[in-house]
Amino acid sequence: MAENKLVPDKYEGLSIFRSPLSEELSGKSFDLVMDDGFDNRLVFTDRKTLKFGPEGEEAEFAYDCLKMDDLCYFVNFEARPFPSPRRGITLILDLKESLVTAAYATLGLDPKFPRMPSVDIVFGAIRREDGTLPTKRHGYTDMLLGKSIDWNYGSFNIAHVYQTERYYRVSFTPRALERIRRNNPQMMAGADGRPVIREAYEDYAEYVKIRDGLVAVSLLETNLCRRNGHGNSLFFLMNLKEMHDVGRSFGTNGEGEDENYTFGAFGAWFDASEVKGMESMYYLH
Amino acid sequence: MSENRLWNTVTGGKHPYGLIPVTELSGGSFEGKTIVKCADDLYLIGGEEECVLYERKTGRMQRPAEMRETAALDGFETELSFAPDCILKAAFSEGTMKLGDEAFAVKVYEASEKFYLIEEENGDVILADASRFLLYARIGGEFIGGYLEV
Numbered sequence: 247m248a249e250n251k252l253v254p255d256k257y258e259g260l261s262i263f264r265s266p267l268s269e270e271l272s273g274k275s276f277d278l279v280m281d282d283g284f285d286n287r288l289v290f291t292d293r294k295t296l297k298f299g300p301e302g303e304e305a306e307f308a309y310d311c312l313k314m315d316d317l318c319y320f321v322n323f324e325a326r327p328f329p330s331p332r333r334g335i336t337l338i339l340d341l342k343e344s345l346v347t348a349a350y351a352t353l354g355l356d357p358k359f360p361r362m363p364s365v366d367i368v369f370g371a372i373r374r375e376d377g378t379l380p381t382k383r384h385g386y387t388d389m390l391l392g393k394s395i396d397w398n399y400g401s402f403n404i405a406h407v408y409q410t411e412r413y414y415r416v417s418f419t420p421r422a423l424e425r426i427r428r429n430n431p432q433m434m435a436g437a438d439g440r441p442v443i444r445e446a447y448e449d450y451a452e453y454v455k456i457r458d459g460l461v462a463v464s465l466l467e468t469n470l471c472r473r474n475g476h477g478n479s480l481f482f483l484m485n486l487k488e489m490h491d492v493g494r495s496f497g498t499n500g501e502g503e504d505e506n507y508t509f510g511a512f513g514a515w516f517d518a519s520e521v522k523g524m525e526s527m528y529y530l531h
Numbered sequence: 532m533s534e535n536r537l538w539n540t541v542t543g544g545k546h547p548y549g550l551i552p553v554t555e556l557s558g559g560s561f562e563g564k565t566i567v568k569c570a571d572d573l574y575l576i577g578g579e580e581e582c583v584l585y586e587r588k589t590g591r592m593q594r595p596a597e598m599r600e601t602a603a604l605d606g607f608e609t610e611l612s613f614a615p616d617c618i619l620k621a622a623f624s625e626g627t628m629k630l631g632d633e634a635f636a637v638k639v640y641e642a643s644e645k646f647y648l649i650e651e652e653n654g655d656v657i658l659a660d661a662s663r664f665l666l667y668a669r670i671g672g673e674f675i676g677g678y679l680e681v
Contacts, residue, residue: 251603251604251606251607252604252607252609252661252664252679254661254662254663254664254681255645255662255663257663262663262664262681263663263664263665263678264663265568265665265676266568266569266570266571266573267571268553268555268568269555270553270554270555272555313551313553314551315551316551398612398678400663400664400678400681401681421618485549485551487546487549488548488549488550488551488676489546489548489615490548490549490676512548512612512615512676512677512678513615514615514616515615
């Protein structure tokens with residue numbers, strides 16, 4: 247039998263399939279006029295560093311930038327070393343329409359669960375070169391409702407089921423279950439011995455249309471945090487034409503250490519009727 | 532694309548995973564070309580007919596035939612995918628890449644550290660990132676993305 251000679255390198259969390267970082271914004275600067283009233287100046291100093299904050303008070307951050315469509319970028323950054331409480335900032339910059347969507351994530355503010363993440367989505371506009379601002383915004387969408395996509399992150403597959411306007415569920419394809427048995431057998435049983443992945447896990451979701459074929463999705467793991475002591479804020483930008491997504495995981499890893507990293511995945515539509523039809527274990531519907 | 536056997540095999544008739552072209556390279560030799568970023572300093576550049584690999588840190592622009600042939604993939608068996616719900620068994624042996632039931636005559640080149648360029652006999656190319664197990668291909672003049680089973 248032939249020997250399998252190639253072994254991938256190790257990458258943080260689920261980040262092995264993350265595509266190369268974009269440098270297209272290096273040297274550019276933007277005025278972000280946000281609907282929460284807190285405007286920000288964003289300056290991409292070089293390929294690795296940006297400045298962000300109210301004009302005259304910008305702080306410097308290392309950043310990841312991923313290009314997801316023509317003139318559309320996913321930018322993620324947070325102060326390092328991690329402060330307490332933490333504040334992660336993710337921006338979707340749509341330079342075609344001069345629009346921005348921000349996901350401000352926090353950790354360390356919940357008095358009962360110190361590793362409970364939260365996230366606020368804020369819409370805004372990017373001031374054009376002529377000083378004008380668009381009046382439209384990215385907006386919440388129901389275009390994914392009732393659908394499910396099986397995402398392959400390289401070392402792990404999971405199907406996100408876009409259950410309702412406020413909630414998502416997770417499911418697993420037969421191939422994904424086989425990969426879990428092979429690569430992550432500990433996931434097959436919860437702390438109490440229950441088969442975790444056979445539950446209709448359900449939690450908070452938000453869906454934002456960026457442009458045709460591009461959707462931002464925010465998923466929280468609050469119930470996971472109540473059960474295991476930690477959960478993450480996951481924020482994705484999905485290109486449904488190319489069935490590819492990028493995103494970031496903000497929170498803590500399985501060892502309880504702080505994490506905030508970007509990732510990528512390949513998707514395939516999946517019929518999750520079985521999970522969609524289950525009664526919710528967590529919420530009244 | 533119906534005439535291209537490699538395209539038909541890797542897509543299985545489905546819309547393949549796409550790649551988003553980049554504009555971060557500028558200058559004369561890049562004008563009018565479709566450029567795909569494959570690593571921090573590595574780009575596939577598609578002209579009208581041929582595809583070349585550009586390594587920014589050295590400024591080197593290489594056609595496949597200018598690279599060093601390697602047997603590094605001989606004996607490598609895996610699964611790969613370039614399109615949703617189209618996962619193919621892949622096996623490499625001397626001069627041959629077998630995808631599912633189809634066999635293709637190929638040359639394999641060492642493109643950069645942990646990057647292998649697989650050139651099919653009609654000039655289509657697949658760049659395999661052996662670090663992240665990502666695939667970047669230009670098949671039938673189209674850039675498409677994919678992955679190797681981790």
